[in-house]
Amino acid sequence: MSERSNMLAHLWAHQRESSGSNNGGNFYFHGKDIYSFGPHFRCASVETNQQGKRAYLVTTCKYSTTTAKHMNFVRQAIPCGEIVFNTPRAVSLYKGRFHFADYREAAYAIIDKLEEIDACIDAQQRARTEDYREQVGKCLHFIGDWIAFWGLDRRQKSAEGRWLMSVLDKLRSSDKKDIAEFWHVAEISEKNVRDKRKTDKSKYRDLLDDILSRDLIQTTAVADFEQRVDRLFLDRTGDPELWTRFEARCLQQAETNRCNNELREQRRIERRERHRLEVEANRLYDSLPYEEKQKLWHEGKIITTNFYVPSELGYNALLRVYKGRVETSLGIRIKAREAARLWALVDHFHRNEAEFRHDLVLDADNNQWTINSYSDDIMTAGCHRIPYLEMHEAARQLGIAS
Structure with missing residues (x-):
């Protein structure tokens, strides 16, 4: 099945067929879009811009284990050297033009990256090992490449026949209508479905202005890019010692x-x-004879806790006090405080077995064991059958019995 899924992803990536699916039908493509388990989860799409250049939009939404395998096939199938945009946004052109909804979605993709940049700058103040400058640099390059690929830096006509301004002009506009239209962002859920609700992200307008004033959105490498990203962190955090402190934490x-x-x-x-x-x-x-081995186990000279007790004795577990705890020969340890509570019950049952009642034993690993019965001076708890004399001796060593 994986071989068929791998081939399917390659057919999609090279657009050699118009559609196809794997044997299970849970991984398929139709035209430029490839899906996992249905149209609700678009793994990726092959998009073409106004100049006929091709790019792959690969979703960054979270996914299940099986979908993760499908995503691996998708990534591996994309030819080396192609333009790849990792984004949850679905953006397409219709006959070389944007529908307004896609134009707005393209703007949302930029805001997604601004939000990521802001989160990185904030996280850097507490980071102990992670240097977020590289991640911020990738976000800035994404924005530049995204704008260049879709022609978002120039005025253009939409598929509906209306004029669309440069997307950065729209995002920098102080017009209340533009702010409501572009900065109230439709979220993408974990299932890759666009949420009808919108989140106000206009607080990132200042960050966008700051980035543009530093000339940090570029489609190609520019002089001192790394140094200017470095400076962005210092100025946005207001901490001139940011990197010194980070190195100390590292x-x-x-x-x-x-x-x-x-x-x-x-x-x-x-x-x-x-x-x-x-x-x-x-x-x-x-x-050695059992009696001698039993004595050595009680003294702690035999280290093992899984100590065999002959079945003909009528019980199967011994007790000893070892390093301040009560240990059973079947490997269970009980803290002294819990042992004291249990001894009060056992001593009472010893005096009057008819008054037995069920209880729970809390071992040193916080596991609970049920006291099932007390009969003929033998307590049964889970798989343990422990004689009264063993319990009395352990209580005596703990100083809670005479």
Whole structure:
């Protein structure tokens, strides 16, 4: 199926056929658009501008695991060197002209990038390792390339026959109607569906003016571009020490990462050593009589918690106090405070089994175990059957029983 989907994506990318679908029918294209699971999710489209140049609009909307595979096929199928715009916006020309709705959607794509730039500048003030200058540079190049591809920098006639101004002139307009029309943006939902509601994003008008005043929207490389992007961060945050502070956080994070890596490695070494000692101890004690092994386990000299108790004894679990906690021979640990609460119940059941009632045991890993029964001085909790004498000895060692 993946081979068919891969071929399908290539047929779409090269526009060799007018339509097609994979065997399951959940990945298909019709003309310039390719979809995943239906028309609600457009993966990408092949668009042509007024000069006959081609570009691929690839959605940035979130998607499911299966759709993610479809998106990978789409990206891999796009020929190297082609113009690619990663955007959730769907923009097309009709006979070489914009419908007004597409012209406005093209403006929304610019505002999306302004919002991303603003978020990057804000995040840089707290960033510990991420340098957002490159991401902002890509957003600025996107805006420049987007305007150049669609001819948004010049006056043009729409498909409806009305004149459309340069999109930047529209976005910089102080006319209330233009602000309502272009800065109240139709959002794109995670399912790649245009939301009927609109969000007021006119707060980014100042950012657009600032970017234009610095001559940062360019379709080709310009002198000192990186330095001017750098300056944009400093001026927008109002922090002349922004990069000095960022470098200090980077060094601090690097040191933290180094310490954490050392700690993880030390823990791995300790785990391997504990396992080695446990294997050696088990091998050494396997030949001993059960009574002697039981004594050594209670004393903590046998490390393993999964200690076998002969079935003929009528119970299957022992208890010991180890490093301030109560451990069972089946590998469960209980904190001393919880052990004290349980001992009060067990001591009561020991005196009068008829008054048994169900309860829950909270282990050291915050897992709950049900106390199922108490009969013949043996408590059953989950898979554990523990004799009273074991519980009394553990309580005595904790100092909560005489």
